[in-house]
Amino acid sequence: MLLFLLFLFISPSPRLVMTSFFYGMALQRHGNRVSSINTCQQWKAVGGGLVVRCSGLRLTKVPVGLSNHTIGLFLSKNHLRCLPTASFSDLFRLEELDLSQNQLSSLEAGCFSQVASSLRYLDLSYNRLTTLDPAVFTGLQVQANLTHNPWHCDCSMQMAVPQLDLDWSSVEKVLCQTSDLPNLGAVGFPLVLLVEDWDLCESVRRTTDMVTLVTMFFWFLMLMSYLVYYIRHNQVVARRHLDYLKFLESRDPFRPR
Structure with a gap:
């Protein structure tokens, strides 16, 4: 205990150290069922609002009790498999959402409905998504990172892509792993170029x-x-x-x- 207090005293960021200590305690108590905001780091952004980081906590669900002042939410490196409808309730100020490096294979219609008017950046890279339901992105106008997913390029993908402002730095890495047009060389082809050159519908x-x-x-x-x-x-x-x-x-x- 004395060593811990001494470490807090000499640490340049005691607040972060204390937060990390509570992470360990929460994970030890709840294991894979961690869903409380108390296990996440949070700090005030320069222009106001809160930035919340819940990365690497083995979460299987979006944390509950998030402040409606949250403008940035980082949920990378967890075990999320699906986003149900209204997954981000009351986060009407959310501008940046990082869902990378999870196990997402499905996005239910309306999962982003609560943040449609505010969300500006969405990271869905390194997941298990194969297709996009256009209803999922209704009302969204975001810059999205869709890289490193096993995409199946079909008609629904062609209808969903125009609703997204894809991150052009990684657009060539959004590849069609399978396609409804396999005989035309679509497999391995960049998604954006495919939907521009061919009518997948x-x-x-x-x-x-x-x-x-x-x-x-x-x-x-x-x-x-x-x-x-x-x-x-x-x-x-x-x-x-x-x-x-x-x-x-x-x-x-x-x-x-």
């Missing part, structure tokens, strides 16, 4: 058109089959009636011979 429209044509063909085939059956059935019935009438005529005793 064309294959979807072509598939939809083909399904529509096939469906119409089968309906037409069924209609023709029914008509043929109806005509043949009526011919058989008519022939039976005709034969019956001939039979009656042949049995008519008043028929002149």
Whole structure:
């Protein structure tokens, strides 16, 4: 205890040292379930507001109890797998959000809805994202870092990308690991150049058109089959009636011979 107090006395940043000490205590008590703001470092920004750093805490969820004065939130190097709807409630002043080096594989629609009007920078690099739902980025106009994700370039990606102002310093590293256009050399191609040069929604429209044509063909085939059956059935019935009438005529005793 005396050594700890001596270290605090000679440390140039006693506040940060004390914060780190509480990190260790919180992690020891809660393990992977750490979600309290008390485990994060925070300090005042130069222009006002708070900057909160919760990096490397093995978090599986976004911390609760964040101040609505937070303008910067760093959640890198954690174990986040999914962002549910309204993950950042009440953070209406948030300008910078770092979610890099997590295990994110899905982003639910509305996960950024609370920060849509204020967010200016979003780091999603080094995650497990394969596609972007356009509904996730509704209302967002941010500079985004999407590098080092196993992207599957499809129609939804093409619709989502225009809503983002991609970080041009890393835009060539946002690569298509798989694609709906594998035969055109799209695999390994930069995403932004791909959506500019090719219509990724064309294959979807072509598939939809083909399904529509096939469906119409089968309906037409069924209609023709029914008509043929109806005509043949009526011919058989008519022939039976005709034969019956001939039979009656042949049995008519008043028929002149």
